[in-house]
Amino acid sequence: xxxxxxLIKGLNMSDREAFGCLYDKYVKMVYGFLMSLLKDQHLAEDxxxxxxxxxxxxxxxxxxxxxxxxxxxxxxxxxxxxxxxxQITAARYxxxxxxxxxxxxxxSTPLSDIKVI
Numbered sequence: 001x002x003x004x005x006x007l008i009k010g011l012n013m014s015d016r017e018a019f020g021c022l023y024d025k026y027v028k029m030v031y032g033f034l035m036s037l038l039k040d041q042h043l044a045e046d047x048x049x050x051x052x053x054x055x056x057x058x059x060x061x062x063x064x065x066x067x068x069x070x071x072x073x074x075x076x077x078x079x080x081x082x083x084x085x086x087q088i089t090a091a092r093y094x095x096x097x098x099x100x101x102x103x104x105x106x107x108s109t110p111l112s113d114i115k116v117i
Contacts, residue, residue, distance in 0.1 A: 005064045012059060019059070023052055026069065030076050037080040047079045 007025075010018025030051050034044035054075050055062070062068065 004068055008062055008064050008066075008068065011055075011062060014059065019056060022055070022068070026072055027052070029069065030072050033073060034076050034080055037077070038083070043083065047076065047083065050079055051075045 004022075004025075007018045007022050011022060027048060031044055031048045034047050035041070038044050038047070051072060055072070062071065
């Protein structure tokens, strides 16, 4: 397998083969890390793909002296935390909607009772 420095230089030049080699080298690491955080196979797969899309989109800023595995871990961690925050917010929203139905149910509220601010 090629050295990361050579692959990163290729990545900087938009070499798809270099990107493919980096993907093959690190995809299991990223996926395993995301699975340990999320415990959800499909979500871990989606975020793994997203991390590598980010690598491709930021390829010009990735330098040879940068620790690529660390960059991938941080990208994966941030994506996982963002997703977990989204899930918590969604759960709170559903809980609010179910427990405060009278306040929340604007469909059954007559238009004359709705105050426009």
